[in-house]
Amino acid sequence: MLKVEHLDLYYGAIHALHDICFEVEQGEIVTLIGANGAGKTSILHAISGLLPYRNGLVTFAGCPITKMPPHKLVGMGLVHVPEGRRVFARMSVMENLDMGAFTSRSKEDQARTLEKVFEHFPRLKERRRQAAGTLSGGEQQMLAMGRALMSKPKLLMMDEPSMGLSPLLVQEIFAITREINREGVTVLLVEQNAHMALSIANRGYVLETGRIIKEGAAGDLLRDEDVKKAYLGT
Amino acid sequence: MLLFLNQLINGLHVGAIYALIALGYTMVYGIVRLINFAHGDILMVGAYTAVVLITMLHLPVLLVIILVLLVCVLFGVLIERVAYKPLRNSPRISSLITAIGVSMLLQNIALLVFTPTPKPYPISLSLPALQIGTLSIGSITVLTILVSAALMIVLQLFVSTTRAGKAMRAVSEDFDAAQLMGINVNNTISLTFAIGCALAGIGSLLYGLAYPSVSPTLGALPGLKAFIAAVLGGIGIIPGAMLGGLIMGLAESLTKAYISSQLSDAVVYGILIVVLLFKPSGLLGRGTREKV
Numbered sequence: 001m002l003k004v005e006h007l008d009l010y011y012g013a014i015h016a017l018h019d020i021c022f023e024v025e026q027g028e029i030v031t032l033i034g035a036n037g038a039g040k041t042s043i044l045h046a047i048s049g050l051l052p053y054r055n056g057l058v059t060f061a062g063c064p065i066t067k068m069p070p071h072k073l074v075g076m077g078l079v080h081v082p083e084g085r086r087v088f089a090r091m092s093v094m095e096n097l098d099m100g101a102f103t104s105r106s107k108e109d110q111a112r113t114l115e116k117v118f119e120h121f122p123r124l125k126e127r128r129r130q131a132a133g134t135l136s137g138g139e140q141q142m143l144a145m146g147r148a149l150m151s152k153p154k155l156l157m158m159d160e161p162s163m164g165l166s167p168l169l170v171q172e173i174f175a176i177t178r179e180i181n182r183e184g185v186t187v188l189l190v191e192q193n194a195h196m197a198l199s200i201a202n203r204g205y206v207l208e209t210g211r212i213i214k215e216g217a218a219g220d221l222l223r224d225e226d227v228k229k230a231y232l233g234t
Numbered sequence: 235m236l237l238f239l240n241q242l243i244n245g246l247h248v249g250a251i252y253a254l255i256a257l258g259y260t261m262v263y264g265i266v267r268l269i270n271f272a273h274g275d276i277l278m279v280g281a282y283t284a285v286v287l288i289t290m291l292h293l294p295v296l297l298v299i300i301l302v303l304l305v306c307v308l309f310g311v312l313i314e315r316v317a318y319k320p321l322r323n324s325p326r327i328s329s330l331i332t333a334i335g336v337s338m339l340l341q342n343i344a345l346l347v348f349t350p351t352p353k354p355y356p357i358s359l360s361l362p363a364l365q366i367g368t369l370s371i372g373s374i375t376v377l378t379i380l381v382s383a384a385l386m387i388v389l390q391l392f393v394s395t396t397r398a399g400k401a402m403r404a405v406s407e408d409f410d411a412a413q414l415m416g417i418n419v420n421n422t423i424s425l426t427f428a429i430g431c432a433l434a435g436i437g438s439l440l441y442g443l444a445y446p447s448v449s450p451t452l453g454a455l456p457g458l459k460a461f462i463a464a465v466l467g468g469i470g471i472i473p474g475a476m477l478g479g480l481i482m483g484l485a486e487s488l489t490k491a492y493i494s495s496q497l498s499d500a501v502v503y504g505i506l507i508v509v510l511l512f513k514p515s516g517l518l519g520r521g522t523r524e525k526v
Contacts, residue, residue, distance in 0.1 A: 050410055074416030086411035088404050099404050102397070103416035151416060 001026045001186050002047070002078070002155055007056030009039075009046055009210075016042055017053070018211045024155065024188050029181050031189040031197040031218070033231055034207030040190040041083050043207075044157050048073060048080045061154065075103045077154030083163065083190075085144040089133030093124055096132050096143055100150030110150070117146040120176055138169040145176070155186045162193045174200050194231035198222045206231070239369055241491040242484065247375040247444070249483020250382035254437040255460030256467070256475035257389065258310075258430030264406040264470035265426045266322065268329050272313055272336035274457015276431050279340065280306045280438030281355060281448040282348060288356035295357055303435040310431025311424050319420070337454075344450035355446035357439065378440045385433065386476050392429075393472060402426055406470065462506050468516030477517060481505070 002024040009017035017039050024030045032040050045051040047058055049070040058066050060078050073079075088096050097117065101110045118125040121142040127135060132143055141161055148156055158177065162170040170193065178200050181187050191197035198204050198218045206214040206227060214227065221227050255277065262270045283305045287298045317336050321329040361373035393399040404412040405422045413419055441456060442448065463482045467474025482502055489498040509517060 070413040071416050071418045080414045082411060082414060086408050088407045090407060091403060095400060098400060099415045
């Protein structure tokens with residue numbers, strides 16, 4: 001469904017991503033794990049078109065999307081939940097969700113999707129009139145995910161959804177991610193919390209200083225000695 | 235008492251014009267974090283457009299009003315595309331200097347084309363003044379206040395309820411996140427410049443009615459005052475620009491009436507300094523949180 005081939009990205013003279021190749025198949029949860037600064041976020045930004053890259057080919061659902069402006073991808077079904085939630089703090093929860101449905105033209109469709117989002121995140125329904133900036137971190141993460149779901153994504157790219165959340169909330173967020181996946185949304189998950197990410201993913205890629213150093217089934221990676229030592233803290 | 239009321243109304247009149255222009259500064263700042271110093275000169279562009287269309291081409295006034303707005307919008311959108319867009323990812327100082335450059339360019343083109351000799355503003359309004367008891371309010375004043383109030387209400391509704399208005403707010407809050415929602419940021423920025431310049435175009439009509447003399451530097455002073463109004467109210471905040479404009483107009487006209495007409499600018503700038511000392515983000519500003 002998503003294919004990244006030979007992606008090279010530079011920040012000025014710094015070669016930040018080296019020859020990144022990976023694939024996400026329809027229906028999967030795939031995770032990119034790695035330490036802070038390994039280049040996980042840069043990969044998502046490159047795919048979304050927020051960061052220009054030097055070489056590489058990105059295809060989504062059979063379409064080349066290399067160097068496509070970010071706003072065009074949403075309509076194709078490729079949606080990015082950015083790191084740090086990035087909700088519109090001064091807008092209400094409802095307005096944030098409306099922004100998520102920006103590309104959808106049908107009101108009925110929107111209402112139906114909204115119902116579904118509220119099923120996943122009942123707390124958002126309670127707080128729909130509240131300014132998004134007054135929500136707790138966990139609620140903001142839910143809003144960021146709900147907002148992304150409003151555009152009916154085929155592939156959801158989530159960047160560090162567990163960041164700054166309590167262990168209980170992290171579990172909740174991951175459980176919902178799995179639910180969303182079961183309903184047919186493919187997920188590309190970028191995480192520092194490797195254990196959590198691998199426990200819900202089908203496959204994973206391990207990133208180190210801008211290179212993919214390992215890939216495999218999530219279960220195998222969980223048992224891999226190097227991965228254990230470096231990222232799982234056991 | 236009558237003098238006071240009269241001055242109050244004069245203040246509202248001038249303040250309403252400042253507010254209309256200030257809205258352009260504040261909306262543009264809100265969305266691209268740029269002080270568009272060429273914004274005041276859009277006023278001058280609008281005024282000369284009216285001069286050309288009426289004194290040279292003798293077009294009917296209603297058509298001229300529409301064309302003035304179109305020309306202002308066109309200038310605003312073009313300036314953004316040609317001068318500011320290429321610098322969007324450069325340090326802010328580059329686009330600030332560019333904005334000053336665009337302002338100088340517009341003034342000097344006008345100087346070349348129209349010479350420095352002021353020309354009379356060709357549109358006038360000769361309706362009887364509004365009488366309330368012994369208080370008499372000029373028709374231009376009534377028109378200005380009504381038109382400005384209506385425009386501000388429409389703008390508020392637009393920004394808070396329409397799809398495009400909400401997209402504007404989203405882009406002004408978080409450029410990247412807005413793109414990830416599928417919002418076309420370039421179009422949204424163009425729309426912002428277009429609305430700001432349409433308001434400046436209407437401002438130029440109202441300003442011309444009140445001060446019917448058109449010169450190449452016509453936009454400089456009201457532009458500066460409107461910019462100060464926007465900062466006073468809290469730059470980037472739409473109701474702030476309205477409030478700032480009205481405060482400036484009132485302060486100016488009351489100082490002229492009761493203190494000294496020469497001190498009016500000093501008092502206005504003084505208010506700005508005092509407000510910024512105690513509340514650097516402006517009257518309605520919410521702290522100065524820098525985005526990372």
